[in-house]
Amino acid sequence: MKLLSLEIDSQYGSIKSGFKLQFRIPYDNLNHSTQDWKHFHPFCFAGLNGSGKSNVLEVLANIFYHIECCANVSQPEMFITTFDPSSAKPSAFKLQYYIQRDKGFSKEVNDLTLVTVTKKENEIPVMQHQPFPFDSKPIPVTVVAEKYSKIQAEAKKYLPDLIVGYSSGENEILSIPFLKTRLIHFDEYYEAVKNKLAYNEPESSLIYIDYEMSQAVLLSNYIFQDQKVLDPLHTELGIKDIKRFRMNLNLHPEDSIGILSRYQTVIDKFKSCSTSYYEDKDHIILDFWINPKTKDAFKLNFEDGIFELFRAFQILYTLNYKMVSEGIKSDVYESKGFYTDGKVPNPSPEDKVFYFLDYYIEKEDKITKEVSLLLMKNLSDGEQQFLHTLGICLMLRDKTTLLLLDEPETHFNPDWRSKFVQILQKSLEESGSNNMMKDILITSHSPFIISDCFPDKVIVFEKGKQPISAQQMGFRTYGTSIDIIMENVFKKNNTIGDKSKDEIDKIQVEIKNKKSLTKAQVTELKNKTNHLGDSMEKILLFAKLNQLEK
Template structure:
C-alpha cells in the first residue's frame, strides 16, 4: 500500500494537529517513486507534532478494523466501549493505494485508490477508484458494515492493510493504545471461541500488531527459523549484529484454565486455555521440538529446541511460513493477558491514552501462559570469535535493530504500513548512518524474481513512516520523503516536505541538516561552547594570545568552533 494524504477535519483536531491539518505522502504524478524504497521521515523539534500523525493513523485503522470485523467480542459491542460514529480524530480524510492478493501482479495497474472519509458523529465511509485513479474511472462506495449474520467481514476489509505495525522506542502510550486494545480484543475473541466450542483458532481477525520486547523475540525466532542466508544477510553482517543463526531455545507453557459460568446451573466450568490449539498448533510444535516434557502437578509444559537443519525443516513443514509461525507465537503472547479482569478491560477500551500502561497489570512468571527461556544466538563478535549468547545479553541498540529489521523481513511480501516512532534512539552513529540502507536491504532481499507473471516488487506493498531526530537518517531520505514539522506562534502545526522548503536532504552533511532543520549551528555541546566563550572573553580582556591559544588547545579537542575562535583572535593581532 502507498499512502497519499491524511487530513484532520474535526473541530477539536487531534492532539497538536488542528482542524484543517493536512499531510501529503506519495504523489500520483510520480508513481515510479512508489516502486522504490522511500520511507517517510518526520523531523522537527520536540513537541512539533510529528508523532501525532503516527498516532492518528493507528487510531483510524483501529477504528476501521473494528467497524469491518466479522467477529466482535461482547465487550466491544457495548456502546460505552466502542461506537462506530466516534473516532479519534472524529473527522478525517485518508487516501492511499492498495493492491489485492487475488490479482496476478503487484503493479499499479491492478491497484485501487482508497478514499476513507468520516464526518463528526457519523460512521466512516470507504470509496475506491481503480487505475488510473482519475475522472476516466468511476468511484464506487465499499461497505464497512458486515452482513447481519456476520458470516463474513465487511467488503471494506479487503481494502485495508493486511498488517498495521506499531513500534516506539520511547513507550509512546498514545501510539500503543489502539494496539493494546486490539490485544485485548484478540484475547476476548479467542476466549469466546473457546466457550463456544470452535474446532480451531488460527489467528486474530484484527490486523494491528505492536512490537514490544516480548513480541520482538517471536519476530526474531520466526525469521531465524524460516529465512535463508540471502534474506538474513543484513542481520548477519559483522558491522550490524553479527548474528549467524539460532542455537537453541526453550518454550515454557503454563496450562492455565479459562473459567466460564454455566448458564443453567450458574456453576463455574474450567476449560483449558489451549483447548483450541492442542490438536493443531501445539501438536505441531511438539513435533518440531527436540524434546518436551510436562508436569501435571504444576500444570507446566516445557519444549526444548536444539536448532539444526532438521529443526528448520520441521517448522517449515508444520507452520509453512515465517508469518504463520509468528502469528502462533503472537497469539500465545496475547493469551498472557488471560487473567485481566473485565473491569480492567473496559477501563482500557474507554481510555484516551494517558496512563494506560498503569491500567493494564503485568503478569508474574507463574501467571504468564507462555514465554521463551534460554534463547541462545550464535553470534560473531568484533574480535572474530564466534560465541553462543543469550538474546537477553544483547545491548539495547541491538534489540532495537532486531525489532525493526526483523519485522521488515517477516512482512516483506505483505501489504502493510509500519509506524516507527524514533526507532534509532539506542543506535551508535554508525548504525544511524546505515539504518535506511539496512532497512532497504532487509525488504529488498525478499523480492522474488522470475515469477510466471513477472517480477514481484515488494516495495509497492508497504509504506514505512518513521519519526527521527537523527540527521544521519534524514540524510539518507530524499527531500520529497522528509516532512518537516513546525508550530507557529498560535500553536498551529504545519507539515511540509523538505522539497517544498527548498532543502536538499539526500546526501547532505549532517552538520548542515542540524543547522537547517533543528536550528542548531554549533557542532559541539552547549557546555563546551560556554567554556570556549569564557576564553574569548579572556582574549578580549587583553590576556596574552599565545598562552591562551596553548591553553585552549590543551583543554579542547578539534572543532570548527575552536578553529574559528583561534582565527578570530589571531586576526585581531
C-alpha cells in the first residue's frame, strides 16, 4: 500500500477545511517515479505541538474505520442500528492510495491499482479504482454492504489488510476508532457464540497496539522470527529471548453462554504447545517454558505463521470486554467527538477472560554480560517502546498495512533515536519484508529521526498552514545536522537551553553598543561564563569580546 494524497474539507482538530497533503508524486510511466516504493522510506511528520501532525494520523484511522463499517457485515445488531454511513469525522474528505489488487506478494508496480475515496458532507462515501497504469476511466466500487445479506461490499477488496495504530504518548483521540473496533470485535464473537456459529477472525482490519497487545507482538516475534532478524533487540536492549510465560483463562462458568466455547480449537492448539496445563470448571492455566522444541510446537500448530499466533492472542484479549455494559457500548458506538478516558472500565484479573502471568525475558547486561530473568513490565519505558515499534513492523511484514506510529521515540535516549530508522530498516530487510505492501507514518519531535529520512518523506507542519515536504522547502534533511533541523523545522536556532542562553544574551546586550573594551573588562565578562559549558553561543560571545578588546 502506498498513500498518494489526502484532502480534508471540514474542520478536524487543528486541521482546517481545505487541508491538502501530497504524500508522493503520482505514478508517471515516463519518469518511473515509483522506484523508491520498493525501498524502506518511512514518512516523518514533524512540527511543533498543535500543528496538526497527529491529527492526520487520527483522520486516516477514522476514514478507514468508517469505510470498514460501511463495507463489513458482521457488526452487532446494536451497532448496525446506530451506524450512519453518511456521517463520519471528518465529514468531507478525499483520499487516494495505491494498493495491491490481489493482496499478494508482488513487488512490481503493475500489480497495483489506484483507489480514490471521496466523501461529501452528509453523503455516503464514494470509491473508485483505476488499475495500472492508472490512466483509464475510474471504475465505481460499491462501498455500503447489504447488512443482512452477509456479503461484504466490494470496497473491502480495496482496503488494506490492516490499519495499525500505536502511540507512545497514549494519544486517546488516535485510539478512538480502534476502541470502537475492539468492541465490535467482541460483539461479533459473542453473537457467534450465542448462535453457535463458527468464528475464525475479526472482520475489521483496525488494530491498536497497547501494552497488553505488545506482549502478544513480542511473543509472536520471538517464537517465529529467525535470530538474525531479532539481533537488534539483543544488541541494543540486551534481550536474548522469551524464557517463560503463563496464559490464564477464566471460564466464567456463571455465564451460561460459555464465553470460550467457539474458541476451543485454538485453545487446544495452545495446550499442544504448552509445557504443562491445569484445567477445572473455573480456569485453564497453561505454562510455557520456551526452548527450540516449544517454538517448533507453535510453528506446527499455527501453520500460517506469526500473524496467526498474534490473531489468537488478539481475540483472547478482545474477550476481556465482556464486562462492558450495553449502555457503555452504545455511548462509544455513537460517539462523534473526543472520547474520554475512564468510560470503558478496566477489568480486574478475576473479571478478565485472558491475561499473561509470569512473562519473563532473558536480558544480558551489556557490561558484565551476566544474563538475568526479568518480567517484561520491569523494562524501562524506552525499552518497551523500542520493542513495541520494532515488533509491530516485523510481525506485519507479509500484510498490506498502513502503520500509524505517533511519537514512537518519546522515551528513547539520544542514541536510540539516532539508530531507530536504521535498525528498523535492517530488521525489515533481514525479515524479507515487501515494502510495496506497506506505508509507515511516524510523527516525531526528534531531529535524529528526521535526519535519517529523505526530504520528500519529511512533511513539515506549521499551525494554520498547509503542510509541505522538506523537499519543497529546498531543505535536504537526510544526513543534515540536528542543529540545522532544529532551526528549519522547529524554529529553534539556539543549541542550549533557554535558561543558560539567557545569561549569555544578557552579556551580548551589555556589549551591544560598545565600540571597544579593555582587557580587564573582557576578562571580567568571560569569567561570568565560567560555570557554563561549551556551546556555539558561548563561542560567538567570546569571538565578539575578542573583537572588542583594545
